Amino acid sequence: GAVVSQHPSWVICKSGTSVKIECRSLDFQATTMFWYRQFPKQSLMLMATSNEGSKATYEQGVEKDKFLINHASLTLSTLTVTSAHPEDSSFYICSARGQGRNTEAFFGQGTRLTVV
Amino acid sequence: GNSVTQMEGPVTLSEEAFLTINCTYTATGYPSLFWYVQYPGEGLQLLLKATKADDKGSNKGFEATYRKETTSFHLEKGSVQVSDSAVYFCALPGGGYNKLIFGAGTRLAVHP
Numbered sequence: 001g002a003v004v005s006q007h008p009s010w011v012i013c014k015s016g017t018s019v020k021i022e023c024r025s026l027d028f029q030a031t032t033m034f035w036y037r038q039f040p041k042q043s044l045m046l047m048a049t050s051n052e053g054s055k056a057t058y059e060q061g062v063e064k065d066k067f068l069i070n071h072a073s074l075t076l077s078t079l080t081v082t083s084a085h086p087e088d089s090s091f092y093i094c095s096a097r098g099q100g101r102n103t104e105a106f107f108g109q110g111t112r113l114t115v116v
Numbered sequence: 117g118n119s120v121t122q123m124e125g126p127v128t129l130s131e132e133a134f135l136t137i138n139c140t141y142t143a144t145g146y147p148s149l150f151w152y153v154q155y156p157g158e159g160l161q162l163l164l165k166a167t168k169a170d171d172k173g174s175n176k177g178f179e180a181t182y183r184k185e186t187t188s189f190h191l192e193k194g195s196v197q198v199s200d201s202a203v204y205f206c207a208l209p210g211g212g213y214n215k216l217i218f219g220a221g222t223r224l225a226v227h228p
Contacts, residue, residue, distance in 0.1 A: 006159065034215070043205070043221045044160075093159045095216075104150060105207075105216050107159035 003027055004096050006108025013084055013115055021079045021111045023094030030096035033077040034105070035069060038091045050077055084115040118143040118210030122219030125203075129196055129226050137191040137222045139180075139206035149173075149182055149189040150207040150216070160205065163191075196226045 003026040013019050023033060032051050036044040048064075050056035050071035058064045066088075068080040077096075081088055094108040123138040141149065148167045152160040164173035166182035166189065173180050178193045191204060203221045210217040 004159075041223070044218055046215070049215060095160075097216075104148075104162050104165055105160075107152075107161065110157070110159040112157070 004030075004094065004106045004108045006094050006111055008111060009109055010112040011114070013113070015085055015115055016083055018080055018082045019084055019113060021081075021092055021094070021113075023077045023079070023096065023108050025075045025096045025106070028096075028098050028106075029074040030077070031074070031099045032097050033071055034095040034097075035067070035077075035079050036093045036095065038093060038110075040091075044093065047079075081113065084113070086115045089113055089115045118147065118208055118217055120206050120208055120217055120219045122206045122222055124220070125223040127222060127224045129224070131198055131226055131228050132195045133226075135191070135193040135196045135200075135224065137204055137206075137224070139189045139191065139219060141187050141189065141206075141208055143187075143208060143210070146184060147209045149180070151178070151180055151189070151191050152205040152207060152218075154203045154205065154221070156202070163204070196224070198226045198228055200224060201226045 005024045007022045035047045047062045048056045048058045048069050050069050052071050052074045056069035071077040093110045095105045097105045120141045150165045151163040153163045154160045164175040166173040169184040171182045180189050180191045203223045205221045206219040207216045
């Protein structure tokens with residue numbers, strides 16, 4: 001099946017610094033990529049949706065200036081957590097889908113971010 | 117809009133027990149339905165899917181049948197293993213931009 005690679009799998013950063021997470025679709029063109037946040041023992045919370053070459057669409061309550069999303073190509077999307085704070089510590093997961101309403105989504109392995 | 121409701125967990129079973137995780141949905145038309153599994157510390161993996169009514173998706177001993185009469189897509193497995201311990205998410209397309217709508221997730225714990 002299709003593969004989505006997310007990097008890094010874990011990162012520890014100091015409060016106030018920025019962290020970039022990459023999401024790559026390795027063997028298909030990802031028309032749409034999604035970024036999720038997951039708190040311990042909870043479901044996925046969709047943060048934003050991005051289509052290649054256009055601005056991301058953020059869900060209500062998600063700060064677009066804090067969580068910068070770039071989808072520069074059909075195989076790469078990045079999420080940058082700017083000026084990270086301890087409350088941004090979480091598990092971030094990306095997902096990619098090709099075209100078509102009933103296509104499945106493929107997920108990255110997730111990134112565990114810890115802000116100290 | 118489309119939505120999905122999943123039974124709350126956690127579900128705790130002994131090895132070789134029968135598993136059912138309920139999932140019901142509301143949708144316009146007949147979208148594909150999906151079950152995803154998340155093992156500890158990992159992202160989600162597609163477990164199985166069904167693309168039309170009465171289809172049965174199956175994988176790794178898990179099955180789910182797309183039932184339009186009851187708007188359900190319950191996940192079943194005849195004999196669970198410890199390695200099946202994970203969180204299971206029911207999902208269907210909904211909203212714009214090819215979004216998937218996920219259920220709340222059901223945590224399954226299987227003990228020897």
